[in-house]
Amino acid sequence: MxxxxxxxxxxxxxxxxxxxxxxxxxxxxxxxxxxxxxxxxxxxxxxxxxxxxxxxxxxxxxxxxSKDIMMQAVLGRRLGPLNARRLALLDACEAHWPGHRIRCEHVMGALFVPALQMARNSAVGGPSFLRLLGRVHADTSPFIQSYLMEHCATVYKRFFDAFSRALPEQPRHELGWRLQFSLKALAGVLASDDISNLMSAFAQGRPLSDAHMLAQLTAMVMAALRVPAPGSEQRASLQSVFDLDDANEAMQRAQAQGRETAAAAAIAAANAVANADAGHRAEAAAAKPRQGARAARNEGTARAAIASVPVRAREPAVTFPSNPLDDWMRMRART
CATH class of the missing domain: 1.10.10.60 (Homeodomain-like)
Structure with a gap:
């Protein structure tokens, strides 16, 4: 067939x-x-x-x-144009401020200005675009992390080199983890809100430009990038806090052990009292005179006899009041 x-x-x-x-x-x-x-x-x-x-x-x-292909399409239609605009603006900034003339604010602007502009345009991003970026950088799933490494590694390297030129006083390894920490913190803020709420929070009823808002957003990031490495005095201050915490933990453990010791002593005293009481009862039972075998047998026989008597036989006789006339006749006969 x-x-x-x-x-x-x-x-x-x-x-x-x-x-x-x-x-x-x-x-x-x-x-x-x-x-x-x-x-x-x-x-x-x-x-x-x-x-x-x-x-x-x-x-x-x-x-x-599949879900993975669908998510790649979602990220590609947003991050692809964004990264292209970022690189183009970074090229323009590096051409305008060549070498070490470029400042940290210029590089930060090249990183975030395209995102703000796309968030203003519903055709390419829309109001939720910043939240999407925040979620992408805050999501820890292996798929998202793999996608970022594959599609954004070149962009990250370009911006890292630009930050290195803008902050030559920072070693590259120090700058690397500072960028990762600060930008992820900013991504968490963006993931929790949209641009309209951010504008309202920063404006507080006053006119606020995008440049002003971006300055507010990135001020703490740039402060984290520029702050000098901690010195011995800062490390000693923090170490003293660690030492104080260890001392508090040791004191709490000692107090807990003291309470356990007191509880164990109370339990031991209660057990001693119970054992002494049991000993007294045993001594009293031993001092009680023992019955002879014949007395025990007689007592048992008496108990058995009483138990065998019918109930009616063991009931007391019923007496009735005497007749007064009969009592008078008996007394007269005696006299």
Whole structure:
């Protein structure tokens, strides 16, 4: 019998209404992006995406095939244009302020100005764009970290070299971990809010430009990059706090051991009292005179006899009051 041939070509999902394949794909990407911002990569599921995008699972499989490919498309459509704009602006800054004339603020501006501009434009980023960047850099899932290493390593190296020229007093290894720490802290702030709320928080009812807001955001980052390395006095001060904590822990352990010792002593005293009482009872039982074997047998026989008597036989006789006339006749006969 001739075998049934099964095609390996994926079937397109059935279209409904006037929705096109491009619209469906965009809805899926938008839904995935919003879920990723809200809950991160690991907690984003295909079931949630289909529910948010109002499509079936066949549509997701048709356009992407897997969750990883779908997430790569989400990140690629945002981070790709962003990194291109960042590198172009960094090139312009380095040309305008060559060599060590470039300042830390210039490099920080080249890193964040394109992100702010894209957040202002709904066609390429929109209001949630900064939150997306914050989530990307704060997400610890292996997939996101691998994607950043693969697609953003060149950009990171260019900006690290620029920061090194702007901060020649900092050793490269010191600058590296400071950048990682401070930029991740800033990413956490961006992931928790959107640009409108940030503007409102910084403005406090006053007009505030993007440059002013960026200065507010990056001030602490640049302070962390520029602060000198800690000296011996700072290390000694912190070491004294560690020593004080050790002393407090030792005192608490000693107090706890003292309480345990007191509790053990109380338990031992209670046990001694109980043992003494048990000894007294044993001595009293030993001092009690013993019955002879015959007396014990007689006592047992008497108890058995009493127990064998019928209940009615053991009941006391019932007496009735005497007749007064009979008593008078008996007394007269005696006289």
């Amino acid at each position: 001739q075998g049934v041939h099964r095609s390996t070509k994926r079937l397109a999902p059935m279209k409904t209404g006037k929705s096109t394949a491009g619209d469906t794909k965009a809805r899926i990407l938008d839904a995935t992006e919003k879920l990723f911002i809200e809950v991160g990569y690991e907690a984003t599921s295909l079931r949630q995406v289909t529910s948010r995008a109002m499509v079936n699972l066949a549509a997701v499989n048709y356009h992407f095939g």
